[in-house]
Amino acid sequence: MTGTGVLSSQSIEKLIETGALSADPAIDPAQVQPASLDLRLGKVAYRVRASFLAGSKRTVAERLAEFEMHRIDLTDGAVLEKGCVYVVPLMEHLSLPDDLQAVANAKSSTGRLDLLTRTITDGGEEFDRIPQGYNGPLYAEICPRSFSVLVRPGMRLNQIRFRRGQAILSDQELTALHAETGLVAGGTAVISEGLGFSVDLKPAYGDLLGYRAKPHTGVIDLDLIGHYDPAEFWEPIHSTDGQIILDPGAFYILVSREAVHIPPDYAAEMAPYLAMVGEFRVHYAGFFDPGFGHAAAGGTGARGVLEVRCHEAPFVLEHGQVVGRLVYEHMAERPAQLYGAGIASNYQGQGLKLSKHFKAS
Missing domain, CATH: 2.70.40.10 (Deoxyuridine triphosphatase (dUTPase))
Known part of the structure; x- marks a missing residue:
């Protein structure tokens, strides 16, 4: 037990x-x-x-x-x-x-x-x-x-x-864990009811910020991996001024500024910020498994991919704006296998990345 x-x-x-x-x-x-x-x-x-x-x-x-x-x-x-x-x-x-x-x-x-x-x-x-x-x-x-x-x-x-039971880390515990293991790289650890993360709109790899879903596309067969041309389903988003305007009803794939790390004895869940932050929602949900972004499991920190949907009004999203948080929990015991360590994990060490169904760009 x-x-x-x-x-x-x-x-x-x-x-x-x-x-x-x-x-x-x-x-x-x-x-x-x-x-x-x-x-x-x-x-x-x-x-x-x-x-x-x-x-x-x-x-x-x-x-x-x-x-x-x-x-x-x-x-x-x-x-x-x-x-x-x-x-x-x-x-x-x-x-x-x-x-x-x-x-x-x-x-x-x-x-x-x-x-x-x-x-x-x-x-x-x-x-x-x-x-x-x-x-x-x-x-x-x-x-x-x-x-x-x-x-x-x-x-x-x-x-x-x-x-x-209840095993969510308090802000004090999370601060201590960050000091011990380094939970984020590429940004300051913003700790308040979890580990905050912000959006990267000044990418080091060029002016590609993310992708916006096209409104009229074909069907996606969920069994086909690395099959579809991204250009048939997504519009690339480019910017040089560190901001984009989100259109109501549109869906975007963006990436966090911070690379995050889930140590082996912990798990995390992505939670959206309150609606008062702006007229958009980031990430429907998401589990982060022990070993995500962990060096011993083949990662050196991994970006969080942000699934963003804008609601009623156009909204200006700016570089470094905090858009969500990771809630960390204790594992009851360390898993026998970590994320990415020989279990064909698709997103270890990821940056800006579409789902596995699309050809690598």
Whole structure:
């Protein structure tokens, strides 16, 4: 039995052995990450009228009966269309012990495609939050925002992390950890309810600041890696004055000024700043696994890729503006394998980078 904190890969494997985590078909060992488990799409998608939560004492199946428009067989692949909302039962099922809770998030590549993916549960009153002792099925709500996507059963769009107790580092603890290990490079450590990070709009590698999603594109097959020409889906953004104006409704890929580091005994989650910072949102969600940007795992600090969506009004984003924060947590134990260390991690040591589906520019 491990102590307080985020469960490691070896503890997740024990949950599978005891039946607290089960699936049909059985969970593939490749789904187990250093501090999370990848979740897989099932065989059917329900097109629904609107996003919803089950609500107290209600099941997702009951609510689907209210909101379903039609259902789509995913067996041979099917397109989820931009601007529509779908609910897909996942292959995994939880029977959590009373001292264990879980939180879900979109995987990195999912977020970089502006593919809003959230987990819902029976009795759930929040997205992506699963209470202690939950016993029931899992569902993914999927809303493609910029690109229509082709999906199949078994695809992994989101992931789940398990926690025992509360293990978030205080600002004092985070300050001490930064002094010991150097959590950021390329900028000052801004510590306030987590580690703040800012946007890089004066890149050292030229005037390419990032990318903006084109409004009318083809379908992206999520199984195709390194396949698509970025120019067909993205407009490069160039600037020399250290600022850009975000257009309402547009989606951008930018990069943090700071290179961040997650030591092996810690995990982190990216959280957006409050809306009062400006009329935009950075990163739908995001887990940072132990070893991300860690020298012993093949990284020397790694930039945080920022998925930015502007809301009601045009907004001027300027170089060095703080746009989000990383919330660090203790691991219950060090993972047997770290991010990037022989597990085919796609974004170790990254800078400005589109999702893995696009050819390297």
